[in-house]
Amino acid sequence: MSALTFELKQAPEEPLDLSALIPDRLAGMKAKDIAGLALPTLAGTASVGDYFKVTGKDAASLRFLGTTDRCDRIGAGSSEGEILVDGDAGAYLGAKFKGGTLEVTGNAAAYAGAAMSNGTIDIKGNVGERAGGLTVGEVHGMRGGRLFIGGNAGPYLAERMRRGLITVGGDAGEYAGARVVAGTILFQGKVGRNAGYGLKRGSLIFKKKPKQILPTYADCGVIEFTYLNLLERALKADGIKVRLGREAQRLMGDMAALGKGEMLILR
Numbered sequence: 001m002s003a004l005t006f007e008l009k010q011a012p013e014e015p016l017d018l019s020a021l022i023p024d025r026l027a028g029m030k031a032k033d034i035a036g037l038a039l040p041t042l043a044g045t046a047s048v049g050d051y052f053k054v055t056g057k058d059a060a061s062l063r064f065l066g067t068t069d070r071c072d073r074i075g076a077g078s079s080e081g082e083i084l085v086d087g088d089a090g091a092y093l094g095a096k097f098k099g100g101t102l103e104v105t106g107n108a109a110a111y112a113g114a115a116m117s118n119g120t121i122d123i124k125g126n127v128g129e130r131a132g133g134l135t136v137g138e139v140h141g142m143r144g145g146r147l148f149i150g151g152n153a154g155p156y157l158a159e160r161m162r163r164g165l166i167t168v169g170g171d172a173g174e175y176a177g178a179r180v181v182a183g184t185i186l187f188q189g190k191v192g193r194n195a196g197y198g199l200k201r202g203s204l205i206f207k208k209k210p211k212q213i214l215p216t217y218a219d220c221g222v223i224e225f226t227y228l229n230l231l232e233r234a235l236k237a238d239g240i241k242v243r244l245g246r247e248a249q250r251l252m253g254d255m256a257a258l259g260k261g262e263m264l265i266l267r
Contacts, residue, residue, distance in 0.1 A: 106124065133161070180198075
């Protein structure tokens with residue numbers, strides 16, 4: 001059965017809320033009925049068919065073609081199936097994601113994977129601010145699952161993260177890993193100032209030593225970590241090839257918060 005496909009007819013002049021177009025809600029619906037669904041915009045309500053050509057039948061496998069950064073909330077709240085975005089994505093991509101897979105070939109705007117709790121989100125390009133972090137009204141950010149970012153990440157990556165795994169292939173902005181409660185973040189590029197600010201628990205792993213390390217971190221020296229090999233193998237199984245080794249300089253902190261977290265600077 002062919003994937004249910006949404007091909008953008010023309011670039012929208014205003015943001016579109018695509019949160020209704022997820023496998024959970026479209027199962028059993030015909031393409032013509034889906035095209036008639038209401039689509040919220042800033043100017044009012046349009047229909048899906050006004051902006052997208054809808055083809056295919058399999059709602060468990062969605063395809064978005066030619067999307068732009070004005071296509072907001074793609075995959076938000078989805079709990080099953082697979083979603084492929086062949087293009088860019090707007091804000092709140094995969095926010096509150098609960099399960100399944102979501103892949104983006106381009107870039108994503110702010111709040112990608114914010115407050116997600118399960119599943120895998122794989123973004124090949126860059127992401128905006130607060131990826132894997134808080135959404136409005138939430139106490140915690142990402143609560144589980146895996147968020148893979150191939151390019152750069154904006155500021156406040158993973159703010160108040162509670163559980164899960166994030167990898168960043170490029171650079172990350174300021175306050176990366178701020179106020180993290182638990183979870184693991186791997187940085188392969190550079191990071192901005194105040195990384196790990198307010199870290200309570202969890203692991204921030206750096207391929208490159210941060211230019212600035214907060215004075216509220218205690219240096220524990222170079223230690224051998226067996227679990228780095230396990231993480232390397234797990235990432236390889238997901239298509240992410242990165243050499244982690246076994247040794248890292250460990251810094252405990254943030255001592256101004258709970259202080260049970262760690263920064264690992266790989267050797």
